[in-house]
Amino acid sequence: MSDEQRASAFRGLSDEERRRALAEGTPRASSHYVGRFVTGVVLLGVIGLVADFYFGQMGSTPAPTPVTTPAAPGPTSQLTPSIDAFMGLHPIAAQRAPGFTLTDQAGRPWSLGARKGTVVVLAFFNATCTDVCPVVGAEIRRADQLLGAKARSVVFAVVNTDPHHLGVSADPPALARTGLAHLSNVRFLTGPLSEIDAVWSAYGITVTTGTKAHQVSHNNLLYFIGPGGGLVDLASPFATASPTGYTLSPAATARWAEGIARTAGSLVP
DSSP: OOHHHHHHHHTTSOHHHHHHHHHHTSOOOOHHHHHHHHHHHHHHHHHHHHHHHHHHHTTOOOOOOOOOOOOOOOOHHHHSOOHHHHHTOEEOTTSBOOOOEEEOTTSOEEEGGGGTTSEEEEEEEOTTOOSSHHHHHHHHHHHHHHHGGGGGGEEEEEEEOOTTOOSOOSSOHHHHTTTOTTOTTEEEEBOOHHHHHHHHHHTTOOEEEOSSTTOEEEOOOEEEEOTTSBEEEEEOOOOEEETTEEEOOHHHHHHHHHHHHHHHHHHOO
């Protein structure tokens, strides 16, 4: 240690402490000096923290509070089933349509096998129109309009499901009550029970009769047969039953008509 350093270190000591330190060869700071030194260090630390906090906040932007915005509801189309789902439409293109020959409303034989090159929409309801006939009939009538020029290549074949009324009629209620009688591409088909029952079985139609002649019920299926004679699609018509008959809302009826026209029209060559 130089004389200057030693003098500086001894500046705060008493004469007695200075003599003792010189005798030992090592200067020692007094408790008074140490206390002041520690106090100074603590004050400097506190001042530094305060300054750091104060100046660190200047010009800074507080972190924004996250804001959650509720997601807007999706479009209505995402909540509404597609027409295919609405109709229960599904492809069945795995086999040829079972052939049959019945009699149409004009008393002429009508054979499915002779419809090559034509799209056939095959439906089932009672000759007396006491089942889902009014609803399906309205859907077919509207679908025929929607098809436009393609309607010339589409035949709507309706098979009778009433075992109590199998006779041929030029104006069966199934056509008269539905407004289908004037459409040249609509055929209402009937025949002897043995022949028509074979058609029901081939196409999965179950007919149930009650004790009275008007008590006839059956499941409802709608087949789309391509111009090559193969089964293409199957749908499941529905309606609401009431004491006065079967009904369906105008919107649902229109949607069914659109689905029938679109499906049949897509098969037209």
